[in-house]
Amino acid sequence: MLNEMVFRSEDVPAADRLDYWTERVGQTHAPVRMRSDHAHDFRATQRELDLGAVSVWPATFQQLVIQRTPKLIRQSDPELYHVCLVVGGTGIADWDGHDATYRPSDLHINDSSTPWEIRTGPDPVTVVGIEVPKALLPLPRAMAGRTPPRRVPSGEGIGALLAQFLTQLSADTTPYQPSDGPRLGTVLTDLVAALFAHTLEAGNTLPTETHQRTLILRIKHFIHEHLHDPCLSPGHIAAAHHISTSYLHRLFQGEEATVAAWIRLRRLDAARRDLTDPALHSTPIRAIAARWGFTRAADFTRAFRTAYGIPPKDYRHQALDFPKWTHR
Missing domain, CATH: 1.10.10.60 (Homeodomain-like)
Structure with missing residues (x-):
């Protein structure tokens, strides 16, 4: 099976659990601030799958307010794109005066270089998150500075392919060897790049190799169905x-x-x-x-x-x- 680590807030004393979780998210994505109505006994679990330079982390956590502030960005910016499949629960994200509501099956996208705030609903939230270094995405210079939409439905097209890939991968890692991790990371990177290009209506600017790999994934899914x-x-x-x-x-x-x-x-x-x-x-x-x-x-x-x-x-x-x- 793939190499993975498991983190549970219950592994530390109740009074330290929210701070522990804040530190975990800071190491997985980027440094953030957090507060919660359950700060006295915060409950959360996370698995982190090793796909080489790319990481995937299924997680479930209680109500949170998460902030990525300008000060935190100045202090540390790992230059990552974050894509998150919402499996259960809801949330509202604010950035640059805009907001978006996230529900199950939505894909949520943000950027470690941009300030944002996310407020989850009262029920526990379950997500499958991805962290992709910006330097790995095969996007052309013409797309530099253009921000993908913060919310993308996963009911069809490339969004559906990405959601199905994440769902299957996170559900069972036993069919894979640790050496498969970097190869799966490459597939995931291509899917994220194709999703970004598609949502920016710039799919024709993707490199030919990425187009072909994405098309093969679509064809294999079609065959399976x-x-x-x-x-x-x-x-x-x-x-x-x-x-x-x-x-x-x-x-x-x-x-x-x-x-x-x-x-x-x-x-x-x-x-x-x-x-x-x-x-x-x-x-x-x-x-x-x-x-x-x-x-x-x-x-x-x-x-x-x-x-x-x-x-x-x-x-x-x-x-x-x-x-x-x-x-x-």
């Missing part, structure tokens, strides 16, 4: 993304598999998970295969054996530890 469709094919995918089939194949030249192979691997993996699900033990294997786009049972059995070295029936029995008399 349409695995059940037996008509899913490179031609169908290319048409849905307004690109040629040949360009789609070129995009996947640097990936671990061709487009068709990537679809097949994802379908096989989805079917494999269903075969190990006790709740689906009575579902015929051919039905599971059809659910994931394999219209011919024989094709599914052949592909499954090639991928996992065992027929799907035997794999299911081994995974669920069925007694021998249940074999069909």
